Amino acid sequence: MSERRPLIAGNWKMNGMRAEARRLAVEIGTLRMSQPDAEFDMLVCPPFTALEAVGQVLENTSVYLGGQNCHASEKGAHTGDISPAMLADVDCTHVILGHSERRTDHQETNEQVKAQAQAAHAQSLIAIICVGETLEERESGKALEVVCEQIKASVPGDASYGNTVIAYEPVWAIGTGKVATPADVQEMHSDIRKTLSEMLGSEEAEGIRILYGGSMKPENAKELLALDDVDGGLIGGASLKAEDFWTIAQSCPSIS
Secondary structure, eight states: OOSOOOEEEEEOOSOOOHHHHHHHHHHHHHHHHHSTTOSSEEEEEOOGGGHHHHHHHHTTTTEEEEESOOOSSSSSSOTTOOOHHHHHHTTOOEEEESOHHHHHHSOOOHHHHHHHHHHHHHTTOEEEEEEOOOHHHHHTTOHHHHHHHHHHHHSOTTOOTTTEEEEEOOGGGTTTSOOOOHHHHHHHHHHHHHHHHHHHOHHHHHHSEEEEOSSOOTTTHHHHHTSTTOOEEEESGGGGSHHHHHHHHHTSOOOO
């Protein structure tokens, strides 16, 4: 781990009515403020319907608020979508883009993700750009090639360590309980950083945080977060339990 400050991000996906989301946010905010000087950042990304309620709870807690997706347009005839400006309007600081579930369920392409990231940057949102391979792609030996091509096609030219985070999420490990080996994770994260260096320059690439997003849990977080190029986690199911989410955050190594 370098001087990059770890980021522990919770993707709540399609879970939680407002009251439930508010209760979870209270628990997470309280835990975070019990150690206000802890050397990691925390972010939660609830469903759109709970953003405002959760944001009100998290105000003054230093836990960041993010959206789970956004459209590339500022406004217009896009039924069911939400713009980066709308996320910023409810005090979001981050937005998840290109999650494998969006790429699969909604056929989002690298080009769309790139446009969404540019739109997010224009609203001063930090884009968390997700990449990852399927089990078939890994077993055929194409994992590194596939992921690095996604990086090249999904990350816009205006990306920097101030406005972009990468989340590597092996598709076959999301919600399955399977986890890539630490060696596999480090190899992939290292290759991602090399690709970013080729695109953006070594200084920017060295500063960009790369999260692991494949079933990180309290039981495996410490080992994964200790890897040189793992700068945090994009947490799914475990982020819906405040104590589990907090335990993962506390597993971050010190950057002092």
